[in-house]
Amino acid sequence: MTEATAKPSAKLKLLDAAMSVIRIKGFSATSVDELCAAAGVTKGAFFHHFKSKDELGVAAADHWSETTSAMFAKAPYHDHADPFERVLAYVALRKDLLAGSLPEFTCVVGTMVQETYETSPAIRDACDRSISAHAETLEADIEAAMRDRHLRPEWTAKSLALHTQVVLQGAFILAKAKGGAEIAAESVDHLSRYLTLLFSPPKVERQS
Amino acid sequence: MTEATAKPSAKLKLLDAAMSVIRIKGFSATSVDELCAAAGVTKGAFFHHFKSKDELGVAAADHWSETTSAMFAKAPYHDHADPFERVLAYVALRKDLLAGSLPEFTCVVGTMVQETYETSPAIRDACDRSISAHAETLEADIEAAMRDRHLRPEWTAKSLALHTQVVLQGAFILAKAKGGAEIAAESVDHLSRYLTLLFSPPKVERQS
DNA sequence: TTGACTACATACCAACCAGTCGGTATGTAG
DNA sequence: CTACATACCGACTGGTTGGTATGTAGTCAA
Structure with a gap:
């Protein structure tokens, strides 16, 4: 099913065009x-x-899942031995990606799901799959970091992984409203700080 | 310019209709x-x-600003004497508001700005004004809390106030993707936890 | 009474929309 | 060479779109 990159078929050209046009004008x-x-x-x-x-729309969401997961899979943040360092490096990468223009760094599925969640269940599901699958790749590192630091918190690895996506999606919206990514970057800094506070408690009594 | 509530003019009926229809179908x-x-x-x-x-669209964003600011202005979270308690109570209120259906608790301007940020500067500016003005009402409490706890952090009150809006906007997107507000609520919990960690350091050296 | 004005309603239009249809070009298997 | 499939083209259609032009009932002031 994977397309050969040599000859750009009409289908692939349409999906690639969708990635940029949808991010500029919405679905x-x-x-x-x-x-x-x-x-x-x-x-x-x-x-x-x-x-x-x-x-x-569904195919565009799936295409987005494939291209982004391939991109993040080969990103160097996986190279850190410490799982928490991997998580932090992922967030740092997301901050770096905020350079460039808004239509370049914003999210196709985040944009689409806003417009279609009530009117097109198929698109909504595809967008959910895209976000959730990406969050699951983080969940593994977060879980490892929790074991590593012997944390037994009231929150779950899953909810924290999804929280990173919440912050990023929200940062995109504020970036669009402000016409620039400055405060989006500051928000990602807040996320980074939160993670550090969670995983590096400055000195706190251990219960049990 | 403020409308009399007695006689529902066509203008007001249109704006009220816009609040609900735009949140369901997008702009x-x-x-x-x-x-x-x-x-x-x-x-x-x-x-x-x-x-x-x-x-x-511009009028709808302004209308949204007016109705929401009026609602938050008379909310009881302002009654806390401690400014940090006010901030926490605000976040708790936002979590409570996640009950009800998606079109009821999601944000008109967050929805609109996604679709119009590149094609309609006037709407984008109106949405920015709405979000930023609301964030500024939090900024005052955050600043007071910072003074109160003698914090001199690397982040600003403004960026933290906007970060709360980032989390909420992101939570709305995830809620739309998931078809429910559960993880949105968990994300607001993470925000609450972050604020607590920032303002209640378990024991840390004071610099200067 | 009149005339100007506001607040709507009705009728209409040209552009645009998603989707259809008949057709062609290029395979590929037997 | 036949039979059929896949990939693609571009004109066309019926309905929808944002927007306009015109009409009219009520209000207020002179």
Whole structure:
């Protein structure tokens, strides 16, 4: 099912175009014609590969999952021996990614799910899958870090992993509102500080 | 400029309708006709009060600012004598508000700015004003809490106030993706925990 | 009474929308 | 060479879109 990168098929060109156009204009405001123009293909090609605009939305979310998970899988933050260092380095990477323009660093599925969560269950599910699957890759490191530091907190690794995604998604919204990523970066700093406080208690009594 | 609440004018009915319809379908997917139908008025009334759909978007963001600021202004969390307690109680209130349905507790301006930040500067600015003005009401309490606890941290009251809004906006997105507010609530718990860690250091050396 | 004004309603339009359809070009298996 | 599949094209359609032009009922002041 994976496409050969040599010959860019119409389907791939449409999905790549969707990544950028949806992040600029949102899903609803992006017309099929516009998508075809951006991809350099015709409407016939569009409806040959996708039964409907909604089906492209689902495919776009899946495509986003694949490209981003591949990118994060080969990122160097995994190289740290200490699992907590891996988590911190992941957050640092997310902060670094806030450079560049807004349509470049914001999230396709975060944008799409806002517009479609009530009107298109298929797209919403695809967006949920994308976010949750990415969070699960963090969950493993967080769990390892918890074991490593002998933490038995009231929160779970899963909720903390999802919290990192909450902060990032929220940071994107504030960045869009402000027209720049400065406070988004500061918010990621707050997240980093929170993690450090959780995993490096300055000196606290151990219960049990 | 403030409307009398006695007689629901077409303008007010349109703005109230916008609050709910936009949160359900998003701004782009909400048509003027639909808005008029929801408000029980005709298109003539719409374009009498708003020059364009974009202008309604701006008015909707302003309307959102007014209604929410009025609601938070009379909320009981201000009654705490301790400023940090006020901040914590605010966050607790935001968590309580996560009950109810998604279109009820999510944010109009957070939804709108995602779709319009690149295509409508006027709406984006109105959304920014709404979020930033609300954050500023928190900033005062945070600053007071910082003085109260003699904190001289590397972060600013402003960035922390905005961070609370980042977490809330992100929580809304995750809630939409998941179809429920459970992890949104857990994320607000993480925010609460972060604030507690920042303002109640278990025992740390004082510099200077 | 009149005239100006506000607050709507009705009727309408051109552009645009998602989706369809008949057709072509290029395989590929037998 | 036949039979059929896949990939793609672009004109077309019926309905929807944001927006306009015009009408009218009520209000207030002179």
